[in-house]
Amino acid sequence: MIFRQLFEPLSSTYTYLLGCEETAQALLIDPVITSLERDIAELRRLGLTLVYSVETHIHADHITAALELKQILGSLIAGPAFDRLPCTDLGIEEGIPLRIGGIALQPLHTPGHTDGHFAYLCRDRVFTGDALLIDGCGRTDFQNGDADALYRSVTEKLFSLPDDCLVYPCHDYNNRRVSSIAQEKTRNPRLGNNRTREEFRDIMANLKLAPPKFIDYAVPGNRQCGVCPDDLPDNLQNYCRHMTQSPQG
Numbered sequence: 001m002i003f004r005q006l007f008e009p010l011s012s013t014y015t016y017l018l019g020c021e022e023t024a025q026a027l028l029i030d031p032v033i034t035s036l037e038r039d040i041a042e043l044r045r046l047g048l049t050l051v052y053s054v055e056t057h058i059h060a061d062h063i064t065a066a067l068e069l070k071q072i073l074g075s076l077i078a079g080p081a082f083d084r085l086p087c088t089d090l091g092i093e094e095g096i097p098l099r100i101g102g103i104a105l106q107p108l109h110t111p112g113h114t115d116g117h118f119a120y121l122c123r124d125r126v127f128t129g130d131a132l133l134i135d136g137c138g139r140t141d142f143q144n145g146d147a148d149a150l151y152r153s154v155t156e157k158l159f160s161l162p163d164d165c166l167v168y169p170c171h172d173y174n175n176r177r178v179s180s181i182a183q184e185k186t187r188n189p190r191l192g193n194n195r196t197r198e199e200f201r202d203i204m205a206n207l208k209l210a211p212p213k214f215i216d217y218a219v220p221g222n223r224q225c226g227v228c229p230d231d232l233p234d235n236l237q238n239y240c241r242h243m244t245q246s247p248q249g
């Protein structure tokens, strides 16, 4: 399997490129609109055809590139069926693998950060979205977030994967790239070391985080699979650089 971990610096998002060496088909997990050209160039460089963009959840901190990729490359948009987005070509459900060539993603419904959140297991690795981050987890204070649900998703579903399963998160803000289930079970300060549900609930209730500055634009844009709004304030323009509006365009 061809594998690339690609970083988007504005929202510190990791996009994952998975390619089948036999069929030259590929998928992208959580592509970001600002990295559209980079991702297309990487697919071309590797000689891969993008079949699916796959979302872990409706993001609040960046806009997905799924719709632009579809318009430019003809790829399909896959995302949690739970979210019932009309722009989605394939609704993902737990128990139904997503296959391209020799690659199969096993979807794991992992609510808590958002109610429709999915992680994807693929061979020796799991793409955990914002359910489980390296030494952390996604916040639970918007988009139907629920600390109790996230506790169950991580401790019952993700922590029951093999210890050696690699953990590839949707974000990291400190240049870390990969962890493992064993590492998070022991080291994660919010969920590891047998933290109780009550302890986790307290931690999440006292984070005192400011609302994400892009959320009011990102969520509606992502509910359309990646549409940038026309009324974006000047200070947020960097979050929404369309190819047609790029300096080269």
Ligand SMILES: [Fe+2]
Binding pocket: 057, 058, 059, 060, 061, 113, 130, 138
């Ligand atoms: Fe998120």
